[in-house]
Amino acid sequence: MTAAPPDHRLIDGRKIATDILRECKNYTDEQHALGRVVSICIGDVPETEVYVRNQARGAMRAGLPFEQVNWDANITQNEAKQVIQQMNDDASILGMIIQRPTPEHINIRTLQSAVHPLKDVEGMNPASIGNIVYSDVALAPCTAAASVELIKQTGLKLEGLEVVMIGHSEIVGKPAAMMLMAEGATVTVCHHLTRSVAMHSRRADVVVVAVGNAGFLGPDMIKPGAAVIDIGINQIQDEDGNFEIVGDVQTEAVTEVAGWITPVPGGVGPVTVAILIRNAIVAHKRQIAAGWIE
Numbered sequence: 001m002t003a004a005p006p007d008h009r010l011i012d013g014r015k016i017a018t019d020i021l022r023e024c025k026n027y028t029d030e031q032h033a034l035g036r037v038v039s040i041c042i043g044d045v046p047e048t049e050v051y052v053r054n055q056a057r058g059a060m061r062a063g064l065p066f067e068q069v070n071w072d073a074n075i076t077q078n079e080a081k082q083v084i085q086q087m088n089d090d091a092s093i094l095g096m097i098i099q100r101p102t103p104e105h106i107n108i109r110t111l112q113s114a115v116h117p118l119k120d121v122e123g124m125n126p127a128s129i130g131n132i133v134y135s136d137v138a139l140a141p142c143t144a145a146a147s148v149e150l151i152k153q154t155g156l157k158l159e160g161l162e163v164v165m166i167g168h169s170e171i172v173g174k175p176a177a178m179m180l181m182a183e184g185a186t187v188t189v190c191h192h193l194t195r196s197v198a199m200h201s202r203r204a205d206v207v208v209v210a211v212g213n214a215g216f217l218g219p220d221m222i223k224p225g226a227a228v229i230d231i232g233i234n235q236i237q238d239e240d241g242n243f244e245i246v247g248d249v250q251t252e253a254v255t256e257v258a259g260w261i262t263p264v265p266g267g268v269g270p271v272t273v274a275i276l277i278r279n280a281i282v283a284h285k286r287q288i289a290a291g292w293i294e
């Protein structure tokens, strides 16, 4: 029996990630000394475990030093801010990323503001994310940048492309919409108060879904041939009680109608990780340009 041919409608996020990481490795190979990227978790956050594990793996593949730190859930806002400021001044640290979610008493936006813009490898400092409004997108939040990267992989021309973004979070939906506008797309943003999401999504060339609701997007919600980018990460239990990760899209049914679709896992996730590493390289170049490091 011969193996089934690959489904060209599926966009292979792992392959795209491998290409990005290889480019990063070409850069790190040329450097004599690189600071490390520090991934900060505050408290026990099961949502970030897979991400942080894959960050460590991605950094290793790209030849970038990496360190994971876990702060106690009871750390005060002020203590956390002070440690971040010390990291800003620590020449052995290239950049920092603060994993979400953080405990209730922590104001993530204030902490994000404490990360120096030149060390902000996730692009979530208000200064970094604000630059996206100026179409300066070189250091953007990783998942938002990953969705743009995946759309480009379809070969569709972004100028004038009708994109419907479902979800308006500060870390994905809003920055992704801005970045797609910067590429010339016509972007409609839907959210929890949108009256009929389907009315919008059915006329889109590309639908990007980031709502955190398993199976939210069905085949009746897209135009035949559309590209579907699935940002969702939802843990569900199958009939046997085993946990599995699924996206926001009814992947099997939507694949029948879509022109392209990103799977979960193996779609947006690996590309998000690769972009974090690429952002660290961008930060390194900017630190050299700013005369911070040689």
Ligand SMILES: Nc1nc(=O)c2c([nH]1)NC[C@@H]1CN(c3ccc(C(=O)N[C@@H](CCC(=O)O)C(=O)O)cc3)C=[N+]21
Pocket: 047, 048, 050, 051, 054, 097, 098, 099, 100, 101, 122, 142, 143, 171, 233, 264, 265, 266, 267, 268, 269, 270, 272, 273
């Ligand atoms: N400040 C912050 N920024 C984030 O971007 C952020 C965050 N906090 N907190 C947690 C969520 C979740 N997230 C993931 C990224 C990649 C995978 C990933 O690599 N997924 C693999 C899973 C494969 C496997 O199971 O190993 C895949 O989809 O193929 C997962 C989850 C980023 N997030």
